[in-house]
Amino acid sequence: GQQVQQSPASLVLQEGENAELQCNFSSTATQLQWFYQSPGGSLVSLLSNPSGTKHTGRLTSTTVTKERRSSLHISSSQTTDSGTYLCGPGTQVVGQLTFGRGTRLQVYA
Amino acid sequence: AQTIHQWPVAEIKAVGSPLSLGCTIKGKSSPNLYWYWQATGGTLQQLFYSITVGQVESVVQLNLSASRPKDDQFILSTEKLLLSHSGFYLCAWSLWGGSYEQYFGPGTRLTVL
Numbered sequence: 001g002q003q004v005q006q007s008p009a010s011l012v013l014q015e016g017e018n019a020e021l022q023c024n025f026s027s028t029a030t031q032l033q034w035f036y037q038s039p040g041g042s043l044v045s046l047l048s049n050p051s052g053t054k055h056t057g058r059l060t061s062t063t064v065t066k067e068r069r070s071s072l073h074i075s076s077s078q079t080t081d082s083g084t085y086l087c088g089p090g091t092q093v094v095g096q097l098t099f100g101r102g103t104r105l106q107v108y109a
Numbered sequence: 110a111q112t113i114h115q116w117p118v119a120e121i122k123a124v125g126s127p128l129s130l131g132c133t134i135k136g137k138s139s140p141n142l143y144w145y146w147q148a149t150g151g152t153l154q155q156l157f158y159s160i161t162v163g164q165v166e167s168v169v170q171l172n173l174s175a176s177r178p179k180d181d182q183f184i185l186s187t188e189k190l191l192l193s194h195s196g197f198y199l200c201a202w203s204l205w206g207g208s209y210e211q212y213f214g215p216g217t218r219l220t221v222l
Contacts, residue, residue: 041197043213095141095203099153
């Protein structure tokens with residue numbers, strides 16, 4: 001089955017610094033979403049980006065489908081960005097997303 | 110606007126007792142529905158998915174079952190809880206076509222003692 005590796009496992013930044021999160025997966029994916037998981041556990045969809053580059057606000061995701069990897073760039077980090085970021089590649093029709101352990105981001109003032 | 114509700118918010122249950130968790134989607138017609146589970150400190154795993162009323166597919170076997178009795182309702186249940194069932198249960202939805210982007214509910218935290 002699909003295996004997902006996210007790096008780094010954790011990241012500590014000072015407010016205003018940029019973050020670069022990586023996601024590598026083992027099988028072809030026709031769907032890929034980046035999520036933010038709050039300390040309480042709830043998931044918020046940040047971006048859906050199965051291929052190419054996509055921007056929203058301070059977030060930029062680049063997915064290279066053939067190389068089975070995706071990245072999430074967070075510019076000008078804020079303390080409210082602290083939490084866990086999950087990458088979920090999957091298949092579109094059935095919607096089977098697979099998740100890795102995520103990247104835990106801590107931003108301090 | 111679409112809303113997704115999960116109930117209960119949290120549950121503490123005894124080993125061997127039954128369980129029923131619910132999920133309701135409002136504002137979307139015929140969504141795809143999903144159940145996910147995350148053990149404390151573990152990865153998020155998809156358990157079940159449903160693309161239509163009455164049809165549920167199992168992805169991971171955890172001695173749990175799921176049903177979709179209505180278009181907007183998804184139920185997760187078991188007759189006998191195990192300690193290993195503890196964790197965080199999330200319901201999600203998506204629509205056919207487009208990006209199939211999935212949106213998650215607030216979750217239910219289950220503690221089995």
